[in-house]
Amino acid sequence: MLHDLKAVRASSTDISSYLLEQEQKSMLRFLTCGSVDDGKSTLIGRLLYDTKLIFEDQLAALERDSRKHGTNGSDIDFALLVDGLEAEREQGITIDVAYRFFATPKRKFIVADTPGHEQYTRNMATGASTADLAIVLVDARKGILPQTRRHSFIASLLGIRHILLAVNKIDLVDYDQTVFESIARDFLSFAGSLGFATVVPIPVSARYGENVITLSENMPWYAGPTMIEHLETVPVDTDVLHKPFRLPVQYVNRPNLDFRGFAGTIAAGRVAVGDEVVAAKSGRSSRVKRIVTANGDIPSAREGQAVTVVLEDEIEVSRGNILVAPDARPQVADQFAANLVWFDEHPLMPGRSYILRTETDQAHARVTELKHRVNINNFAHEAAKSLELNEVGVCNISVQSPVAFDNFADNRQTGAFVLIDRVTNATVGAGMILHPLRRAANIHWQALDVNKGARAELKHQKPAVLWFTGLSGSGKSTIANLLERKLHAVGRHTYILDGDNVRHGLNRDLGFTEEDRVENIRRVGEVARLMVDAGLIVLVSFISPFRAERQMARELLGEGEFVEIFVDTPFEECARRDPKGLYERALKGEIRNFTGVDSPYEAPENADVHLETAGRSAEELADLLEGWLHERGYI
Structure with a gap:
């Protein structure tokens, strides 16, 4: 009995020692990236296998899955350790970040396996957002590809x-030193301008x-480190601990009347009881x-810890604000310049x-200017009116209300943002x-x-904007x-903003591309808002084909306006x-x-007034609208 007790104590001590040892190890976050079929998932699977982190039941399952889904014949397919989605296994590709x-x-290591396919570039950016190092894989047979760049x-x-x-699959080029070099x-010739601290090439067969x-016996000409040796020794960025304190507030913790704390994960620096902090906004x-x-x-507490901070004074702090060091405050602005990676199929x-x-805030925002697009092949700055899927550009952004932020170069967490489509709720950039x-200060x-x-x-x-939308020739301007005329006859003060008329003056510089259509509606929405402020009933007759712009115009105005x-x-x-005569020309391809x-044309889903014109005259529809306005107190 005594012997068993000593064994338990010894085992407990061993576990405690092991946990302490693990806690004191440094952590490296890295990702694998590159073009499709370069072997990213296989490499991670090999790392897990060779570091003895696969249990016997996992190995048995891997061998079974390799026979069913594998791409290496009778050999184990290490990619299946990472590609967990059935669609990934069936197609032999990576779709999501693992x-x-x-x-x-x-x-210690946390590795993100990211997709190589171009349409999943958004997932690669997700994996890269917290990484210290990137393993860029290149198929030795194919060399540098656009997705690599x-x-x-x-x-x-x-x-x-x-x-x-x-440089993977070196075995498929007979371990040729010339190919690797x-x-x-x-x-190195194109990455030299990207500002990396280190670039270490290693020839491998995952x-x-x-x-x-x-080290491989098949490559005696290579005298550098193995991959794991380099990963174990590359410097880990600890500067974040020495940066100014930042606590983005996730929510206000108020379980009862006697407790009010501000919860979040510390994004940089340290904080202690008694320290002075400032609400950034x-x-x-x-x-x-x-x-x-x-x-x-x-x-x-320090960077990375999730905490609730209780302050001595009752100051206003809400979600989206940042508690910061008083002598190193972030920016608070409603306009800024940014690099932008575009994820959506719609430009x-x-x-x-x-x-x-x-990190914790949100606001309506517009890209006010696309300054240039970056050519991925040579990194040249090119003039552009929009960004297509996976393109990168530099732009100016205006937000509806000021946000607190750091420059991204100073803090990756408080200097990053995403753009969300307001109609689909998809992350687009x-x-x-x-x-x-x-x-604008x-x-x-x-x-x-x-x-x-x-x-x-x-x-x-009651001033309002009556926004008529529909296809060309639907009868908007006539109605x-x-x-x-009816409103004028009863003494109402009105004005019509008609699509064609406005293009003779205010919007004469705009064409009919999607980008120009968006700007067309933005300008008209702003003019209509000023006219409502003047107390007018404004009749806006525009095709206005996109729901997002009609919603933008709505949000410029007050409730019911x-x-x-x-x-x-x-x-x-x-x-x-x-x-x-426009349809005939358009159908012939002349327009x-x-x-x-x-x-x-994106038809309204919940229009305030739905006028179905079939079987009705324009006069009938105008009478119907006049009655609708009278019933609701507009006239």
Whole structure:
């Protein structure tokens, strides 16, 4: 019995010692990237296998799956250790980001296996966002490919400082030293301008484990480190601990009336009880009263820890704000320049409203200017009006309300953001903030004595925008004109903004590309807002084909001030009417970007007024609208 007790104590001591040893090891986060079929998943599987981190049942399952899904004949397919989705196994590709943990006697690792396919570049950017090092794989038979350049460039944008260039499948070129050195030269020639601290080329065969854990006897000409030796010794960035304190507030923790704390994960620096901190947006300061964790109070905390900070004073702090060091505050601005990686199949539209999300904040935002696009092949700056899928550019962004941020080069967490499509809620882009734009710092709202309410009262009406949308030839302008005559006859103050008329003046510089259509509606929305402020009833007759822009116009106005009127006329009827001869020319290919023919029309899903024109005259529809406005107190 005594012997058993001693054994238990010894075992407990061994476990405690092991856990302490693991806790004291440094951590390296890295990802694998490159073009498709370069062997990224196979390499990670080989690392896990050779570091003895696969249990016997996992190995048996791997052997079984290799026979079913494997691509290496009777050999084990190590990629299946990482490719867990059935679709990945069936197609032999990586689709999603897979994270794996492993350790050696010298260091702990978290590795992200990212897809090589171009359409999954967004997933690669996700994996790169927290990595210290990138393993860029290149198939020795193919050399440097466009996706190799794209992933390397995105890695540099996302702050990765170390590159391990793994020239894989070297066995398939007979371990040729000349092939390896040629690929290494090609990579270094274009990566030299990307600002990496280190670039280490290593020839490997992931399938056979050569130069992965142990040096290969088939490459006596290679005298460098193995991959694991380099991963164990590459410097880990610990600068984040010495950077100014940043705690992005995830939520306000208020379980009862006696407790109010600000919860989040520390993004940089350290904080201790008694330290002064500042709410970034308001500039109000206080001192730290308590630091609360799931395991109780602690005297201090550091980067990476999830904590709840209780302050001595009742200052206003909400989700989206950042608690910061008082002597090193972040930027707070509503305009900034940023690098932007575009993820969506629908191109970026300067002027279109998106949702911008930072670490904990969000606001409506527009790309006000696309300064240039980056050519992935030679990194040249090219003029562009939009960004296509997987393209990278530099742009200026305006947000509806100020956000707190650091420049991305100073802090990768508080300097990054994503753009969300407001209609589909899809993530369409990832951005890295370069610097704030100060040019609007001297512009402020001027207080005026006569306001919208006073102007509307003088006119005895409720100001509003009546937004007529529909295909060309649907009858929008005809109905709007008839309605204005009726309103004018009863003494209402109105104005019509018609699509064709506005293009003779305010928007004469715009064409009919999707980008110009977005800017067309943005300008008209702003003018309509000013007219509503003047107390007018504004009738806007525009095709306005995109839901996002109609929603943007709605959000410029107050509650009930925007009335979306869908003039619903079938395409065939519009083409039959063809009042301007445009359908005939568009169907012959003489006019490009014509709505309903080769440019989409996104019909309203929940219009305030749905006018189905079939079997009804324009006069009837105008009468119907007049009654609708009267019933709801607009006139």
